[in-house]
Amino acid sequence: MRPDVDPVAEADGRLRHYSDFYGLTEPVARERVVLVLGNCQAESLRIMLQGDDATTVRVPPVHELTARDMPFLERWLEAADLLVSQPVRDDYHGLPVGLRQTSARLGGRRGGLTIAVPVVRFAGLYPWHAIVRPPRDASIVPPVVEYHDLSTLAAAAGETLPPLVPATVRAVAEASIDELRRRESIWGTVVVSDLFERPGFELMRTMNHPGNAVWTALAERVRRRAGMRPTVHDPGRPLLDAVHAPRDAAVIDAWSLADEPTDHWLVGGAAVAVDEVRRAQLAWYTDNPDIVAAGIARHGSTLRLLRHSAVVRSR
The missing domain is CATH 3.40.50.12080 (Rossmann fold)
Incomplete structure (x- = not known):
């Protein structure tokens, strides 16, 4: 029944x-x-x-x-x-x-x-971006796009971060993969961290929205572990495709990619300028200083890596 x-x-x-x-x-x-x-x-x-x-x-x-x-x-x-x-x-x-x-x-x-299976997050293609779960309400997200930009978050706290350099991109990626491996190990999940050893934008549309290449590999591995035929169903359309993050030139240089940099988000197929997102989120942070504090505390290790870009650039 x-x-x-x-x-x-x-x-x-x-x-x-x-x-x-x-x-x-x-x-x-x-x-x-x-x-x-x-x-x-x-x-x-x-x-x-x-x-x-x-x-x-x-x-x-x-x-x-x-x-x-x-x-x-x-x-x-x-x-x-x-x-x-x-x-x-x-x-x-x-x-x-x-x-x-x-x-x-x-x-x-x-x-x-x-x-x-792990929650798939990889920051090596979008080093600026972060997710913050405010203690007062974990469901609160910033306006325009549901991602925080650490350079904008830092600016709201009175700090200007230096431009990215490829060495910093690779450092953020290494830390991100290490965290994914740690979670895979703790829970005994199917492994996907190896997919990000050679990053490309086909793998991730945002830091937590994998592309079809990731889903194909993960589904095949799940099927094999379950003793099922490893044949994977291709839906014939891109999955988790509603939002695409901007592509930074330093990221492209870090991984020797053929892609062009972009200065906008794609949200539901419409381009939204990075500057528009930044203005809206800075104004929002003014009204929500506790979220700024929570974000700075939560992502302190990544912020330290991003600050190091200035040291690398000066050498």
Whole structure:
């Protein structure tokens, strides 16, 4: 029996978007039932994992799940042969959706297998950019684009950072890969850090929005670990494609790329000038000084590397 669905709510866009998850529709039954849990990256991986040997279910991102969603999640965990999940802490947002908690509730015809995958972040192509989770509300994001620029953040704190140089780009990249490897090791995830040893913009559209090349490799590795055919489903379209970050000349030089520098973001296909983003975010920081402080504290190690550009340039 599926959990009851309020008939009035069936017209809701969220229910339609996740219709299989909520039991409004039933996916085609195939050899395995596969659930993918995590942030916005999880859906891209799910799409790549689809195949004629796997029933995959589109699940809301974990940060959007509510108590009302739990019966539906339970239903699919009981049916799942394979759970693919990012490292989610126990009782995240007060709900039992942590990696260990969901893994323990797996059913499935094979008893259930769990494979952990990392949250993919790589700063070596966008060294200026950062994510800040303010203590008063972790959901607060800056205006125009949902990324902080460390040069803008520093300016709000009264500091001017020097221009990037390739050596600093490589240092930021090394630190970013080290952090990714650390997280892979702690959680025993499928490894993706090796993909960034030779960076290129096809790998990442922003610091946390991987391109199809990453999803193809990760999906193949997940399938191999699960004992499935390594064939990957190509959706025929770019995934996580809504936002593209600017491309800095020092980054292109650091990795000897053929790309041209850009001075704008692409948001929903529209160009948004870097200066426009900077003005809007500086004004926003004036009204939110606690976020400036939180960002400076959170990203102190990267800021130290960026400050070092002046030393490298002067040699």
